Amino acid sequence: MAKTVEQRTGLHLQRQAGAPTGLVADTIQELLRDELTADRAVRIALLKNRALQGTLEHLGIARAEVIQASLIHNPVFSGHARVPEEAGRTNLELALMEFVLDVLYAPLRARVAKDRSA
Secondary structure (H helix, E strand, C coil), X not given: CHHHHHXXXXXXXXCCCCCCCHHHHHHHHHHHHCCCCHHHHHHXXXXXXXXXXXXXXXXXXXXXXXXXXXXXXXXXXXXEEECCCXXXXXXXXXXXXXXXXXXXXXXXHHXXXXXXXX
C-alpha cells in the first residue's frame, strides 16, 4: 500500500509506531518550516495517521500469509548404510520424499489465504 500511495501521490510514506519520533518527527518539523501546501499537508497526515499505519501492517501480514500458504514443504532426502556382520555387500538405501499433496493444494491454500485477508 505504501508503494501505491507513493506511485499515485508522489509522496513517500513512512511507518511509525506510537507518537512521531526520530526521523518521522524530524520530517514533520521540516515540512512545517516552509509554507504549508496541499502536498505537504497530505504528507504530514499520512505520517501521523495511525489507522493507515495499522492498515499497512495488516496488509503486510496478510501478504506474508498468502505467500506462506502458497509455498510447499522442502523435499526430504535421507540415506542409510547397513554394513553386514558377515562378508557381503553393504546395503545402501537412499530416499527422496516430496509432499505431493502440498503441490496439489498450494494454489487452493493461497486462494483461501487471499480470501481470509480481504
